[in-house]
Amino acid sequence: MDSTARHILDLSRRGLLRGAGGLAALAATVAMPRAGAAQPMFRSFPFTLGVASGDPAPDGFVIWTRLAPEPLAPDGGMVRQAMEVRWEVAEDQRFARVVASGTAIARPELAHAVHVEVTGLAPGRLWFYRFRAGTEASATGRSRTAPAAGAAMDRLRFAVAGCQHYEHGHFTAWRHIAAEPDLDFVFHYGDYIYEYRGRVPGQPGWGPLVRPHLGEETVALADYRLRYAQYRLDPDLRAAHAAHPFLVSYDDHEVDNNWAGLHSEEDGRGRFPIAVPPEVFALRKAAAFQAWYEHMPLRRAALPRGPDITAYRRLDFGSMARVNVLDTRQFRDDQPCHDGVRPACADAARPEAQMLGPAQETWLLEGLADSPARWNILAQQVPMMRRVLSGGVSMDKWDGYAAARQRLLDGMAARRTANPVVLSGDVHVALAATLRARPEDAASAPVATEFTATSATSAGDGVAMTPGGEELLRRNPDITLFDARRGYCVSEATATRMTTEFVALPFVTREGAPRETAARLVVEAGRAGVQRV
Incomplete structure (x- = not known):
């Protein structure tokens, strides 16, 4: 059995057989600093499903992630409450030059997925992005803006x-x-x-x-x-x-x-x-x-x-x-x-x-x-x-x-x-x-x-x-x-x-x-x- 299969079966056992207990334990760890959205703390890594970007425009693109600390459990192992997720877009992979940032709300009605429509970027170049929730940070993604409208392209x-x-x-x-x-x-x-x-x-x-x-x-x-x-x-x-x-x-x-x-x-x-x-x-x-x-x-x-x-x-x-x-x-x-x-x-x-x-x-x-x-x-x-x-x-x-x-x-x-x-x-x-x-x-x-x-x-x-x-x-x-x-x-x-x-x-x-x-x-x-x- 390969490592991916072992990982999935392990998640299946923990998530599907212990889903109710896992949700109860997770609920006990969530702090509530203000009404509307919780500041999350997780028992395990929440960005298990990775990051993605799409639909590039000259001034930006969509960036995506989903909070799912137990991705094969009901609700991805999340409590059914809105959570704040921070995001950043940078010129460099080390995020020394962050050019756009903000917060998005991961809602249980949408499986705690977030879709951020980033704008205000320069056209036709490579960018790096990531998300943060609580003390956890996602993997870094790369994306590209489209060239400016009507701009010449070599290819x-x-x-x-x-x-x-x-x-x-x-x-x-x-x-x-x-x-x-x-x-x-x-x-x-x-x-x-x-x-x-x-x-x-x-x-x-x-x-x-x-x-x-x-x-x-x-x-x-x-x-x-x-x-x-x-x-x-x-x-x-x-x-x-x-x-x-x-x-x-x-x-x-x-x-x-x-x-x-x-x-x-x-x-x-x-x-x-x-x-x-x-x-x-x-x-x-x-x-x-x-x-x-x-x-x-x-x-x-x-x-x-x-x-x-x-x-x-x-x-x-x-x-x-x-x-x-x-x-x-x-x-x-x-x-x-x-x-x-x-x-x-x-x-x-x-x-x-x-x-x-x-x-x-x-x-x-x-x-x-x-x-x-x-x-x-x-x-x-x-x-x-x-x-x-x-x-x-x-x-x-x-x-x-x-x-x-x-x-x-x-x-x-x-x-x-x-x-x-x-x-x-x-x-x-x-x-x-x-x-x-x-x-x-x-x-x-x-x-x-x-x-x-x-x-x-x-x-x-x-x-x-x-x-x-x-x-x-x-x-x-x-x-x-x-x-x-x-x-x-x-x-x-x-x-x-x-x-x-x-x-x-x-x-x-x-x-x-x-x-x-x-x-x-x-x-x-x-x-x-x-x-x-």
Whole structure:
């Protein structure tokens, strides 16, 4: 058993079996200097889940932490009372030159997480931050402000990763991402957690069982909080968050596999003969969105309102790039043709089909129309490229929402959007493709380029090519790359080109995998489509 597993099991025994006693002991140690917020003293280190930053702007960014001295215990081992947390941002790692500081309130209603929107910083540079609670200090995090609006940049460098099923492997990909130099941000496309019930050794299930989930399938808020705490305890994931600012989004597993808008996966079809009504599923969505917000470096604008959340947003990086972070789950129609991989049915061809929803789609096209950026990035979840598979197309991807995809491609072409690049994930393989004006017509003009990052762990160890991959490339000439190993992407944009390195790990079912380059692909400015280096 590795050290992380021993640590989690120890925390589980102390937290889950002695939770009530631990809370009572902790309550006895808390001093109350004034009404409203307690000045905490802790029996054990409260910053067990690390620190994070996100959504960089020219004058600042969000910094995050959560007080959880017993992270796998109910309420993280905290008393249900608001606590003061101090924060600092400095020019140097030793905090000799502190430039911003203040206090935030860690509230029990939000799992004692804090989200500080730091402002007043100089643009385009590296900063260091930390938190203090009582006599305890957090780890030090690094973050970057975005360049000033319209400022020239020599380059923009970012990573793309997601699909990190805890049970399927070690988070070695995140250790390598933590060590990547000079990243302006990391885009996490989603599937930060997996909601499934923990596997039982020796029982059948999807993927390998490397380290088990704690608890049952996540349904209630306490379930989701426990699952995020287990993932956040991983030292490689904590290191990546501390090293770089993140742009986070969510896909399906943060809530429920293949959920779509108002609809649960348990929709009364196929394997789920008893449907979950939308009004009941809304309760699960509310719990899932709250836990996601509590554990991500997000601004107050993303605070959920029950089952509703505004997670789509836009960030500019000088004159180099406009990044549109999209939500392809909350506003989509239910998957057509009974979901799965199927031949297209009439429902998949509906002209009113919605993937982004009318409001988000309009917002996106307006932002693409007035963008001053050299590169226009659509950071989203599921592949937009046409993927004809042996059994048809996947109804959960943009292939199942062909009219919505066509409206977006038409909109980009009509607005002459400069250098659109789509980022995606979800399918646990690395892909690169040219997006054409009419995806089904290989002779139509290229409009955009798509890079799909493989999973960080989901599906366990992989190989570069599979029979299914060979068939995919044969059926889809606009798909240039297929690689079924685990890993992530690193892209570097300049005024003339965007180069994307597909990083592969030879294994994740044991620790210590080296970083390998699977491919390097290029998009030339002014020329949509993928080229190999």
